[in-house]
Amino acid sequence: xxxxxxxxxxxxxxxxxxxxxxxxxxxxxxxxxxxxxxxxxxxxxxxxxxxxxxxxxxxxxxxxxxxxxxxxxxxxxxxxxxxxxxxxxxxxxxxxxxxxxxxxxxxxxxxxxxxxxxxxxxxxxxxxxxxxxxxxxxxxxxxxxxxxxxxxxxxxxxxxxxxxxxxxxxxxxxxxxxxxxxxxxxxxxxxxxxxxxxxxxxxxxxxxxxxxxxxxxxxxxxxxxx
Amino acid sequence: xxxxxxxxxxxxxxxxxxxxxxxxxxxxxxxxxxxxxxxxxxxxxxxxxxxxxxxxxxxxxxxxxxxxxxxxxxxxxxxxxxxxxxxxxxxxxxxxxxxxxxxxxxxxxxxxxxxxxxxxxxxxxxxxxxxxxxxxxxxxxxxxxxxxxxxxxxxxxxxxxxxxxxxxxxxxxxxxxxxxxxxxxxxxxxxxxxxxxxxxxxxxxxxxxxxxxxxxxxxxxxxxxx
Amino acid sequence: xxxxxxxxxxxxxxxxxxxxxxxxxxxxxxxxxxxxxxxxxxxxxxxxxxxxxxxxxxxxxxxxxxxxxxxxxxxxxxxxxxxxxxxxxxxxxxxxxxxxxxxxxxxxxxxxxxxxxxxxxxxxxxxxxxxxxxxxxxxxxxxxxxxxxxxxxxxxxxxxxxxxxxxxxxxxxxxxxxxxxxxxxxxxxxxxxxxxxxxxxxxxxxxxxxxxxxxxxxxxxxxxxx
Amino acid sequence: xxxxxxxxxxxxxxxxxxxxxxxxxxxxxxxxxxxxxxxxxxxxxxxxxxxxxxxxxxxxxxxxxxxxxxxxxxxxxxxxxxxxxxxxxxxxxxxxxxxxxxxxxxxxxxxxxxxxxxxxxxxxxxxxxxxxxxxxxxxxxxxxxxxxxxxxxxxxxxxxxxxxxxxxxxxxxxxxxxxxxxxxxxxxxxxxxxxxxxxxxxxxxxxxxxxxxxxxxxxxxxxxxx
DNA sequence: TATGAATGAGAGTTCATTCAT
DNA sequence: AATGAATGAACTCTCATTCAT
Numbered sequence: 001x002x003x004x005x006x007x008x009x010x011x012x013x014x015x016x017x018x019x020x021x022x023x024x025x026x027x028x029x030x031x032x033x034x035x036x037x038x039x040x041x042x043x044x045x046x047x048x049x050x051x052x053x054x055x056x057x058x059x060x061x062x063x064x065x066x067x068x069x070x071x072x073x074x075x076x077x078x079x080x081x082x083x084x085x086x087x088x089x090x091x092x093x094x095x096x097x098x099x100x101x102x103x104x105x106x107x108x109x110x111x112x113x114x115x116x117x118x119x120x121x122x123x124x125x126x127x128x129x130x131x132x133x134x135x136x137x138x139x140x141x142x143x144x145x146x147x148x149x150x151x152x153x154x155x156x157x158x159x160x161x162x163x164x165x166x167x168x169x170x171x172x173x174x175x176x177x178x179x180x181x182x183x184x185x186x187x188x189x190x191x192x193x194x195x196x197x198x199x200x201x202x203x204x205x206x207x208x209x210x211x212x213x214x215x216x217x218x219x220x221x222x223x224x225x226x
Numbered sequence: 227x228x229x230x231x232x233x234x235x236x237x238x239x240x241x242x243x244x245x246x247x248x249x250x251x252x253x254x255x256x257x258x259x260x261x262x263x264x265x266x267x268x269x270x271x272x273x274x275x276x277x278x279x280x281x282x283x284x285x286x287x288x289x290x291x292x293x294x295x296x297x298x299x300x301x302x303x304x305x306x307x308x309x310x311x312x313x314x315x316x317x318x319x320x321x322x323x324x325x326x327x328x329x330x331x332x333x334x335x336x337x338x339x340x341x342x343x344x345x346x347x348x349x350x351x352x353x354x355x356x357x358x359x360x361x362x363x364x365x366x367x368x369x370x371x372x373x374x375x376x377x378x379x380x381x382x383x384x385x386x387x388x389x390x391x392x393x394x395x396x397x398x399x400x401x402x403x404x405x406x407x408x409x410x411x412x413x414x415x416x417x418x419x420x421x422x423x424x425x426x427x428x429x430x431x432x433x434x435x436x437x438x439x440x441x442x443x444x445x446x447x448x449x450x451x452x
Numbered sequence: 453x454x455x456x457x458x459x460x461x462x463x464x465x466x467x468x469x470x471x472x473x474x475x476x477x478x479x480x481x482x483x484x485x486x487x488x489x490x491x492x493x494x495x496x497x498x499x500x501x502x503x504x505x506x507x508x509x510x511x512x513x514x515x516x517x518x519x520x521x522x523x524x525x526x527x528x529x530x531x532x533x534x535x536x537x538x539x540x541x542x543x544x545x546x547x548x549x550x551x552x553x554x555x556x557x558x559x560x561x562x563x564x565x566x567x568x569x570x571x572x573x574x575x576x577x578x579x580x581x582x583x584x585x586x587x588x589x590x591x592x593x594x595x596x597x598x599x600x601x602x603x604x605x606x607x608x609x610x611x612x613x614x615x616x617x618x619x620x621x622x623x624x625x626x627x628x629x630x631x632x633x634x635x636x637x638x639x640x641x642x643x644x645x646x647x648x649x650x651x652x653x654x655x656x657x658x659x660x661x662x663x664x665x666x667x668x669x670x671x672x673x674x675x676x677x678x
Numbered sequence: 679x680x681x682x683x684x685x686x687x688x689x690x691x692x693x694x695x696x697x698x699x700x701x702x703x704x705x706x707x708x709x710x711x712x713x714x715x716x717x718x719x720x721x722x723x724x725x726x727x728x729x730x731x732x733x734x735x736x737x738x739x740x741x742x743x744x745x746x747x748x749x750x751x752x753x754x755x756x757x758x759x760x761x762x763x764x765x766x767x768x769x770x771x772x773x774x775x776x777x778x779x780x781x782x783x784x785x786x787x788x789x790x791x792x793x794x795x796x797x798x799x800x801x802x803x804x805x806x807x808x809x810x811x812x813x814x815x816x817x818x819x820x821x822x823x824x825x826x827x828x829x830x831x832x833x834x835x836x837x838x839x840x841x842x843x844x845x846x847x848x849x850x851x852x853x854x855x856x857x858x859x860x861x862x863x864x865x866x867x868x869x870x871x872x873x874x875x876x877x878x879x880x881x882x883x884x885x886x887x888x889x890x891x892x893x894x895x896x897x898x899x900x901x902x903x904x
Numbered sequence: 905t906a907t908g909a910a911t912g913a914g915a916g917t918t919c920a921t922t923c924a925t
Numbered sequence: 926a927a928t929g930a931a932t933g934a935a936c937t938c939t940c941a942t943t944c945a946t
Contacts, residue, residue: 157408157409157412160394160397160398160405160408160409161409161412163393163394163397164390164391164393164394164409164413165390166393167389167390167392167393168386168389168390171386171389171437171438172386172429172437174437175429175433175436175437176426176429176433176437178425178426179386179426179429181425181426182383182424182425182426182427182428183383183386183387183390183413183416185416185421185422185424185425186383186387186412186413186415186416186417186421186424187390187409187412187413187416188416188422189412189415189416189418189421189422190409190411190412190413190414190415190416191412192415195411195412195415196411196414196415198408198411198412199404199407199408199411200402200404200405200407200408201408202408203398203401203402203405207401207402210401211397211398211400211401211402212397
């Protein structure tokens with residue numbers, strides 16, 4: 001009856017605006033996926049968020065888009081972590097600090113790990129990489145210039161070190177939530193100068209992206225995320 | 227030693243055609259699971275093998291049993307790898323050789339990686355561990371006695387190094403099938419004596435088993451492999 | 453009493469279309485199960501109702517829940533029958549009327565007979581018995597007080613008389629839909645005072661419930677209704 | 679080598695002749711079906727008999743034929759029971775004795791009950807009836823001539839009384855194996871002269887056969903016994 | 905002839921996605 | 926815009942029956 005959008009009657013539920021529902025869904029998805037992995041159903045996410053599934057599909061074209069949004073948030077965090085790392089005085093501690101910060105998040109979130117290991121959309125993947133490649137490259141190069149990281153290390157190595165530590169977290173997060181730190185430390189030894197020659201070349205940024213994209217498509221085929 | 231053609235396995239000799247189908251199924255399963263992971267359906271495996279689903283279920287009580295058979299084969303191979311490693315003169319090269327051999331297999335087989343990372347049956351898991359723990363411990367201890375591996379390394383570290391290299395293979399196997407070698411080399415640097423103190427204790431053998439078992443159960447809940 | 457159109461059932465009001473489909477499903481289930489017994493598939497019930505299987509599973513968690521809903525309706529009817537019987541002036545005619553009314557329903561519905569003979573869920577069974585035991589006991593005791601039923605009859609005898617008449621209906625309902633009346637009459641002769649001593653004690657209410665529950669479990673093992 | 683059929687070498691298994699296997703299968707089927715009902719699989723029966731399924735299908739065209747053979751045996755027993763009943767001096771005790779003997783068998787054999795309630799083959803059914811109708815009719819008529827059974831009872835009533843007592847046994851055989859005797863006694867009261875008029879005519883022998891046959895076909899449609 | 909391996913239709917159930925309300 | 930009911934393909938597993946050995 002009124003032209004305002006404010007609720008007039010107490011019995012009519014508040015009209016939640018879209019942004020609020022979007023946040024609710026993302027928060028619910030994070031919680032649900034963190035605990036149960038990406039195989040949790042969208043119904044469960046929606047229920048957790050207190051909205052209908054239909055609403056989820058209004059905000060996200062499909063399950064993957066929702067996962068994607070989660071990833072964007074995680075990437076935001078990683079970018080922030082990276083900026084903090086660049087602000088650190090010691091380049092080595094900066095690198096280590098970045099990895100620890102990024103992994104501290106991921107080690108607690110199964111859904112995030114699965115999402116980062118299995119991005120299902122090339123375009124999205126490009127965006128993620130576009131945002132991270134600069135900071136990560138700078139963190140690494142700075143450490144190399146300081147002589148604390150071997151010269152043949154490449155930015156994609158950082159990506160795979162994260163991948164590896166995530167794998168440990170995947171297996172051990174319930175029993176030993178901090179175990180990934182042990183293996184991150186081992187990998188970091190391998191990053192220090194003076195080690196043996198590495199038997200295979202690092203991927204270029206381009207190859208890394210393609211690898212990720214191919215991997216996802218392999219995952220997507222036959223997976224519930226299509 | 228015997229002149230009979232009886233199968234070497236202790237169980238009842240399989241009829242010729244049945245044995246053939248069993249092999250067809252295992253081969254098909256390996257191929258299908260290698261490419262698409264364990265979430266591929268048994269129908270697809272059977273189709274790939276050129277047999278009906280029913281046949282698959284005659285040979286393997288359920289999907290997991292089939293995966294389990296695949297794993298048994300893989301564990302056989304790993305045990306053989308481990309024995310070769312112990313026969314090597316140089317303890318370090320033995321250790322490295324074992325890891326490279328084991329990973330060369332797994333890097334090409336996504337299903338195998340998923341199976342080993344996600345054994346869904348506690349009993350089977352125990353069997354796998356029972357067979358591998360001895361040889362792996364001996365490989366490691368020998369290298370430690372020779373002073374080429376840091377003293378605080380534990381057998382479970384070998385397990386997690388395999389886990390990590392598999393994670394790399396998971397992502398990159400299509401584009402860069404040998405990339406895992408780069409990161410295995412990095413990890414091996416971390417295994418050499420003289421590195422920084424590791425920030426978290428290795429799991430004991432028992433904890434490792436429990437971690438694996440818990441991980442599986444988490445995976446199994448809601449997964450197609452129940 | 454209220455002017456709202458809210459449903460009388462205490463649970464959340466179903467959306468109009470959903471309520472319609474629920475009714476369609478129940479009607480279809482009654483028809484299909486009535487004709488073909490409980491072994492008819494849910495796909496067939498859904499097809500008969502003109503909805504997808506998924507819809508059936510939205511309304512009923514599993515096949516048994518659907519059967520259960522059917523049973524609840526039938527028990528409602530039986531309770532109503534029992535109340536009418538208690539309102540009858542002649543205690544004997546009340547008893548007979550109750551049995552005839554109850555059996556008139558069941559004789560036409562094979563699914564209902566199977567459901568009542570084979571309740572697969574202990575809790576549900578308890579509910580059914582809880583609702584029926586009072587009225588039936590009262591009907592019987594009133595007739596006994598009036599001296600028209602033998603003193604050693606027990607409420608569980610009523611249950612078994614229904615069981616027996618149902619068995620006749622099971623066999624003969626197609627060819628002779630009223631034949632059960634003949635054998636109900638025979639059983640009723642056995643209920644009248646003055647007959648020979650009965651060679652086995654009636655079950656107590658507790659034993660009757662346990663018998664039913666055990667029977668169901670035997671049926672359920674290996675049956676499609678688990 | 680020898681022209682005898684006796685085994686010559688200890689290692690070669692005795693050549694079981696067909697008759698022996700047939701008996702083994704029937705015995706196994708009786709046991710298995712008695713315990714688990716007709717839904718037990720033929721594989722299980724064959725395993726129990728120590729032969730292959732193929733052998734079962736050599737002797738019986740399908741599952742139903744095997745059940746049918748079981749029934750034949752049971753009918754043999756019933757015919758023998760009937761003959762003993764006719765030899766009894768007291769016509770009433772003869773009738774009662776026949777029913778008790780027949781039911782004592784059936785009450786212990788779930789498969790037999792299911793088979794008799796659900797004969798799936800018209801021809802077989804005819805055979806069963808052909809063999810039983812004479813003796814049963816004679817038992818009944820003799821009792822009627824002696825004035826101990828009501829004049830409007832028909833041979834098919836005997837069939838349905840068995841049906842009814844079987845239904846009781848079906849439900850209660852685990853908890854109260856003798857309970858059917860109570861309800862048989864009640865039915866027998868209804869058979870005695872002097873009761874109320876029965877509200878529906880007994881089936882004729884022809885109708886009884888048709889009822890059974892129709893019933894079976896209904897059961898068979900959609901049932902595992904096709 | 906006996907065997908048991910192979911078959912494949914069909915059952916119950918789940919869930920990403922669509923669409924009427 | 927929000928809801929959640931509806932959809933139907935897909936998955937695992939069973940078993941009566943057939944057929945190669």
